[in-house]
Amino acid sequence: MRSFSDTLIDHIITKSSITCVGIDPEVQVGSKTSPIPAFLVEESGGNIGETIHTFFKDIIDQVTDIVPIFKFQMAFFEKFDALSALKALIDDVHQRKGLVIIDAKRNDISSTSEAYATAIFEGMQADATTVNGYLGSDCVLPFLKYEGRGVFVLVKTSNPSSGEFQDLFSIAIPSLAPEITEIDAPRGKLVRNYLQMARLVGTWGAKSIGGKKYSDVGAVVGATYPTQMKQVRQVIPQNFLLIPGYGTQGGTAADIVHGVNLDGFGAIVNSSRGIDYAYQKNAGKYTPRQYAAAAREAVEGMNVDIRSALRTSKKSSW
Amino acid sequence: MRSFSDTLIDHIITKSSITCVGIDPEVQVGSKTSPIPAFLVEESGGNIGETIHTFFKDIIDQVTDIVPIFKFQMAFFEKFDALSALKALIDDVHQRKGLVIIDAKRNDISSTSEAYATAIFEGMQADATTVNGYLGSDCVLPFLKYEGRGVFVLVKTSNPSSGEFQDLFSIAIPSLAPEITEIDAPRGKLVRNYLQMARLVGTWGAKSIGGKKYSDVGAVVGATYPTQMKQVRQVIPQNFLLIPGYGTQGGTAADIVHGVNLDGFGAIVNSSRGIDYAYQKNAGKYTPRQYAAAAREAVEGMNVDIRSALRTSKKSSW
Numbered sequence: 001m002r003s004f005s006d007t008l009i010d011h012i013i014t015k016s017s018i019t020c021v022g023i024d025p026e027v028q029v030g031s032k033t034s035p036i037p038a039f040l041v042e043e044s045g046g047n048i049g050e051t052i053h054t055f056f057k058d059i060i061d062q063v064t065d066i067v068p069i070f071k072f073q074m075a076f077f078e079k080f081d082a083l084s085a086l087k088a089l090i091d092d093v094h095q096r097k098g099l100v101i102i103d104a105k106r107n108d109i110s111s112t113s114e115a116y117a118t119a120i121f122e123g124m125q126a127d128a129t130t131v132n133g134y135l136g137s138d139c140v141l142p143f144l145k146y147e148g149r150g151v152f153v154l155v156k157t158s159n160p161s162s163g164e165f166q167d168l169f170s171i172a173i174p175s176l177a178p179e180i181t182e183i184d185a186p187r188g189k190l191v192r193n194y195l196q197m198a199r200l201v202g203t204w205g206a207k208s209i210g211g212k213k214y215s216d217v218g219a220v221v222g223a224t225y226p227t228q229m230k231q232v233r234q235v236i237p238q239n240f241l242l243i244p245g246y247g248t249q250g251g252t253a254a255d256i257v258h259g260v261n262l263d264g265f266g267a268i269v270n271s272s273r274g275i276d277y278a279y280q281k282n283a284g285k286y287t288p289r290q291y292a293a294a295a296r297e298a299v300e301g302m303n304v305d306i307r308s309a310l311r312t313s314k315k316s317s318w
Numbered sequence: 319m320r321s322f323s324d325t326l327i328d329h330i331i332t333k334s335s336i337t338c339v340g341i342d343p344e345v346q347v348g349s350k351t352s353p354i355p356a357f358l359v360e361e362s363g364g365n366i367g368e369t370i371h372t373f374f375k376d377i378i379d380q381v382t383d384i385v386p387i388f389k390f391q392m393a394f395f396e397k398f399d400a401l402s403a404l405k406a407l408i409d410d411v412h413q414r415k416g417l418v419i420i421d422a423k424r425n426d427i428s429s430t431s432e433a434y435a436t437a438i439f440e441g442m443q444a445d446a447t448t449v450n451g452y453l454g455s456d457c458v459l460p461f462l463k464y465e466g467r468g469v470f471v472l473v474k475t476s477n478p479s480s481g482e483f484q485d486l487f488s489i490a491i492p493s494l495a496p497e498i499t500e501i502d503a504p505r506g507k508l509v510r511n512y513l514q515m516a517r518l519v520g521t522w523g524a525k526s527i528g529g530k531k532y533s534d535v536g537a538v539v540g541a542t543y544p545t546q547m548k549q550v551r552q553v554i555p556q557n558f559l560l561i562p563g564y565g566t567q568g569g570t571a572a573d574i575v576h577g578v579n580l581d582g583f584g585a586i587v588n589s590s591r592g593i594d595y596a597y598q599k600n601a602g603k604y605t606p607r608q609y610a611a612a613a614r615e616a617v618e619g620m621n622v623d624i625r626s627a628l629r630t631s632k633k634s635s636w
Contacts, residue, residue, distance in 0.1 A: 024430070075426055075433035081441060083401075105425050107450055108393055109477040112342070115393035123399060132425055134452045134472060136479035154452060159427040161454035168514055170488035193511065196486055 003210030004128055004150035005240060009265055011068035011099055013318045017303045018260070020069045020101070020242070021059070021295075022272025023089065025052040025076045035277045037288035052077075053085040055291065057092050059276065062292040063299045064096040071242075071270050072126075074104040090125055099127045101242070105154065107132040113142040121146045128152065130220060130242070133197055140204050140217075147208075150216050150240070153201045155232055156194040158222025158245030166194040194228060195235055202236040214265065215239045221259060223251020223269065230258040233266070241267045246302070247274035253309035264316030269306060275299055321528030322446055322468035323558060327583055329386035329417055331636045335621045336578070338387045338419070338560070339377070339613075340590025341407065343370040343394045353595045355606035370395075371403040373609065375410050377594065380610040381617045382414040389560075389588050390444075392422040408443055417445045419560070423472060425450040431460040439464045446470065448538060448560070451515055458522050462535065465526075468558070469535050471519045473550055474512040476540025476563030484512040512546060513553055520554040532583065533557045539577060541569020541587065548576040551584070559585045564620070565592035571627035582634030587624060593617055 012018055027048055028034040029041060036055045044050040060070065070093050077086040090100050102124055106116040120129045121143075128150030133140055143151045156166055169190040191199075198219055205217030218240035221229045232241065241259040245251040246269050259267035279286040279294035286294040310317045330336055345366055346352035347359060354373045362368040378388065388411050395404040408418050420442055424434040438447045439461075446468030451458055461469045474484055487508040509517075516537055523535030536558035539547045550559065559577040563569040564587050577585035597604040597612035604612040628635045 026429075073426075073430060073433075075424070075430045075437065078437035079433035079441070081437075105450075106393075107423050107425075107472075108391075109475065111344075112391060112393045115391075115397035119393065119396035119399075123397070132423070132450045132452055134450055134483060135475050135477060136482035136484070138477040138479040154425075157427065157453050159453060159456040161456040164454035164518060165452060165511075165515065166454070168488040168511070170486040170511060171508070190489070193483075193486070193488060197483065200482060 001148040003208060004148055004216040005214035006210040006212050007127075008068065008099060008150070008240065008268070009212050009214065012265065015066055015068045016318050017066055017068055018268050018306060019067055019299055019302050020071050020268045020270040021063060021067050021275050021299065022071045022073060022103075022244075022270045023056050024073045024272040024276060025056065025080060025082065025085075027051060027080065033280070035273070035280065037291065039288060048080050049082040049085040052080060052082050053088050056089050056276075058292040059295045060089065060092050060096065060098070062296045063275075064093070064098050066299055066303060067098065069099040069101060069268055071101040071103050071272070073272065074102055087124060094125070100125075101128040101130065101150070101152070102126040103130045105130050105132050107135055107139045109135055109138040110142070113139050117143045117146060121149050130154065133200060136200075137204070144204065144208065144217065148216070150218060152218040152220050152240070152242040153197065153204070155197045155201060155219040156221045156225050156228045158224045158249055158251070162222065162225075166192070166197075168193045170196050195231060198232045198235045201239055205236070205239050209238060212265070213238060218242055220244065222249070223255045224249055226255040226258045229255070233259055233261070237261065237266070239266075242270065243267055244270045247271045253305040256306065257309050257313045257315065260310060260315050262315055264310065264318050269302075271298070271302055275302070319466040321526060322466055322534040323532035324528040324530050325445075326386065326417060326468070326558065326586070327530050327532065330583065333384055333386045334636050335384055335386055336586050336624060336636075337385050337617055337620050338389050338586045338588040339381060339385050339593050339617065340389045340391060340421075340562075340588045341374050342391045342590040342594060343374065343398060343400065345369060345398065351598070353591070353598065355609065357606060366398050367400040367403040370398060370400050371406050374407050374594075376610040377613045378407065378410050378414065378416070380614045381593075382411070382416050384617055384621060385416065387417040387419060387586055389419040389421050389590070391590065392420055405442060412443070418443075419446040419448065419468070419470070420444040421448045423448050423450045425453055425457045427453055427456040428460070431457050435461045435464060439467050448472065451518060454518075455522070462522065462526065467534065470538050470558070470560040471515065471522070471535065473515045473519060473537040474539045474543050474546045476542045476567055476569070480540065480543075484510070484515070486511045488514050513549060516550045516553045519557055523554070523557050527556060530583070531556060536560055538562065540567070541573045542567055544573040544576050547573070551577055551579070555579065555584070557584075560588065561585055562588045565589045571623040574624065575627045575631045575633065578628060578633050580633055582628065582636050587620075589616070589620055593620070
């Protein structure tokens with residue numbers, strides 16, 4: 001079984017890109033400024049699932065040769081009751097030899113966590129998924145049973161309030177917490193919660209280091225927190241970072257560079273709305289019908305932007 | 319808009335019970351010891367969704383007069399691709415005037431978190447749901463916009479590895495973490511992570527205290543950790559605890575008593591497999607066809623068990 005990280009690195013090299021295109025369906029029925037354009041809803045006779053499929057299939061077709069991986073946001077597919085469209089789009093990506101992350105942030109324990117892993121890796125055929133590690137190993141290990149699939153654990157998320165809990169300083173005190181014995185928490189030393197979580201990621205990922213020296217267990221770290229990203233990068237050098245928050249949320253290419261190792265690997269950078277709905281931002285140049293061409297231009301711009309920032313910081317690109 | 323906690327308390331009084339019946343569908347096709355019995359799969363012509371609906375509709379019918387609330391485990395409905403059965407069962411509970419928690423442990427930020435809230439509260443019509451608070455207010459607040467609905471945030475989960483992260487001692491240091499200013503983290507004092515999360519629950523729930531003095535924001539605390547439950551109860555006295563881990567996982571009525579206030583309210587206690595598949599444990603008395611009667615006996619036993627433990631500890635019952 002080929003490791004997820006090895007396959008991901010192959011795709012990065014082939015596509016010369018670490019861009020991850022986020023698929024975030026948003027339809028506002030009856031609105032002229034609906035992100036997925038109103039004409040597509042009309043042409044599908046009001047079928048939202050079909051509308052979503054058409055829109056993103058076109059985008060995937062347009063960008064697949066310059067993008068190694070796509071991230072599907074489960075929340076929007078659930079909101080629009082469009083799980084059939086999700087399955088069809090995952091199939092579309094796989095036919096075009098791309099990789100798929102389902103961003104579902106699932107978390108539960110033992111057989112329940114297994115059920116989520118089954119739904120995502122068998123039912124949906126995702127190559128990777130996101131997981132919330134607050135419940136510990138009982139949550140994460142069932143996902144790791146799927147060899148060759150990737151798991152990205154939330155570490156330092158991109159949102160403004162992520163610090164409320166993730167930035168607390170925490171400490172493992174063995175005499176008071178004898179149950180914390182097997183993990184890599186530094187004893188008697190205060191470390192922020194997100195770094196404690198990063199250490200757990202290192203432990204969970206130690207068994208799945210691929211031939212190219214990266215693990216199949218990664219971490220989610222927001223582009224909006226470059227300093228924290230640098231720390232996480234040091235603590236878990238062999239784990240891929242999935243970096244949201246580039247573009248719309250304010251993260252820049254100079255920020256994400258801290259997540260990339262000197263070899264040019266170790267990070268993928270997600271942009272969702274900045275690509276999906278690029279036709280709206282660039283309305284002088286593109287009509288709503290040209291959404292796929294606008295998305296391609298946005299991906300090309302992002303690829304150039306990241307490659308240039310890597311060059312500036314003397315890190316390899318691909 | 320009536321608050322969720324007021325409605326829950328009405329149901330507790332009417333049913334004289336704080337038992338929450340967990341609906342955890344498990345079918346092993348082709349196995350004679352399948353939890354949902356094989357004969358039901360055959361009778362539905364192999365339709366798993368229909369099998370799940372029949373089995374749990376019968377159980378809900380049998381126990382609804384002695385149970386205030388049902389908790390549906392989303393993972394299993396996703397595993398079996400049975401979301402139509404989930405919707406139908408939620409409708410069945412509502413027709414019988416019961417309350418519904420969807421246990422989905424969702425978590426994301428801003429518009430994505432809103433999409434999950436929409437899917438669960440509008441799409442599925444749940445009265446309450448579970449949420450993972452690792453991402454902070456940006457995750458939880460979109461759920462709280464649905465007035466009159468309940469939100470249970472994971473605090474100290476019932477599983478063996480919950481301590482890996484939740485039991486770390488943590489501290490808010492204002493000079494180092496100025497972004498942590500609005501929450502109720504005790505400055506300069508080491509408090510375990512799960513209690514920090516409990517404090518956040520108190521803050522999030524402060525705006526939704528109902529007429530009966532309980533909040534619509536609650537906390538998940540496992541029956542397997544009675545000492546920790548006692549601490550959480552003290553830190554957030556006005557927030558309901560959803561207590562998993564009774565029965566199969568090892569929690570007892572004497573354990574869960576620590577989650578109940580002197581007035582007899584403030585906790586609901588979940589059992590899933592111990593009720594759903596009681597016919598298997600009690601095979602001498604019940605045939606597989608009598609699963610609903612076996613489930614009723616299990617609920618009656620649990621109600622008596624909890625009432626007796628409350629009497630012993632001089633807490634009110636209902």
